Amino acid sequence: MKRIVNLMLISALTLASVTSCMDRKDEEGKEAVAMEVQKDEDFRPNFHFTPEKNWMNDPNGMxxxxxxxxxYFQHYPDDNVWGPMHWGHAISTDMITWKEQPIAIYPDEKGYIFSGSAVVDNNNTSGFGKDGKVPIVAIFTYHDPKGEEAGETDYQSQAIAYSLDEGKTWTKYEGNPVIENPGIKDFRDPKVTWDGIHQQWVMVLAADDKSLFYTSQNLKEWELASEFGKGVGAHGGVWECPDFFPMYVEGSDEVKWVLIQSLNPGGYNGGSGTQYFVGDFDGKEFTPVKEMQDLGEDHHYWIDFGKDNYAGVTWANIPEENGRKLFIGWMSNWLYAQKVPTESWRSAMTVARELKLEKKGDSYIITSVPAEELQNYRSINYKEDNVKIKGTTKLIDSSRIDLASAEIRFNISELKQTNYKFRLSNSQGDELIFGYDHSKKEFYLDRSEAGQTDFSDDFANKISTAPRLSDAEGLNGIIILDKTSxxxxxxxxxxxxxxxxxxxYPWEQLSISSEGDEFSMDHIEAYQLKFK
Incomplete structure (x- = not known):
């Protein structure tokens, strides 16, 4: 009997020990998950749009x-990597603070919902409007994964859907597809705009290594008008996500058409990138200006020279009295987008930007600056004039401005130095270096020591560079900083x-260093960007 009692006691103690061990492991597991979630949130931007959870890429239907x-945006709600594409949705009154909405358009038996655009059909040319409700018409690519797996070439086609409740819910057109595939493997990303000059809808569509132009009167029936792009511009990868629209040249009544054309790979600093062309459109054909007609692979017509602005497009239906051309891009790169060290969500959008078209001589250039709405979030500010720079000089530290949510502007009226090197740093030894090498007339950006980089060999394998396109004697700049961009x-x-x-660890200091004699930074101002 005593032996049985002892055995029972040993069993009870063993069970208690095992249970305690399991409880401890369970708690450790919960703590690890909590730490991972917290790390994800530590990397989530303060003010750039991110999906609440899982995967996001191209901006769509704006x-x-x-x-x-x-x-709207390319979204896979079930995983943190690319998968069956849906259209996610977010709304904003100022393009800065966003509120995510329910998923707008789901994949179906015809395929995934790839990138596209949306227009406000104010005159009801489509006939979808009823009871006085203005139809919003989305134009997107159906991607048939079964056709792709079967080795077919015509697995992408163009389709439309319409909304009568201001973009909340959508009805797919029963006559889809509105443009069938003519036998082109990469045949996608329709961007539609109203051509008021020729009173028609115009679609630009990426097709392998070129852009196709279609016209329509009702958004349902489309006619192929022309093509552009073979042998012109960068062709290091497949052309994707185009945009096409007229713009006034700054300070004049001259109107030019702008074709924005992303490609992957083949970007200026590797991976994905977004180039552009300027020219004329006669309602059928796009003809680039003379200096762009024989544009080679190596050129300087890029919306953004950094690695992380891709597939950007502009908003439709901006009121004429506003007059701005407003743009946003996907802030990542296909080289590493699915590997970045966030788990519960992936990718952000750039800050919204205003595009302008400038002309000097016979040359045209697209400029971009942050949308003015960002200035409404300025709070604490720091300003200083005639800052003397010799060697390494601290400009701003985190006791004055939170460098994880900041806007910084500077001006140097005369460039006397060879190299102007800015450095963001923290107490953990991380540093992000950027600046301007006047001897090469080249800007640079080096993130090789800016924290975690080992998730991809392509992330920080070389310093990014960009040409200086201005011949001004001085240099001015705007720096927009978020937690991770x-x-x-x-x-x-x-x-x-x-x-x-x-x-x-968050950035704690911004400094500048120079080689040679002392010089003056004429002005620097920094603003804390404050959000809820």
């Missing part, structure tokens, strides 16, 4: 209506660089 900016706008937006990073 339009303004009844006081709201609408942003920097957006640089030099020379009033003539040269722009955007890149992401993942520091081990």
């Amino acid at each position: 339009f303004f209506y009844n006081g709201y900016f609408h942003l 920097i957006e640089l706008f030099f020379d009033d937006g003539k040269t722009v660089m955007t890149e992401i990073f993942f520091p081990n």
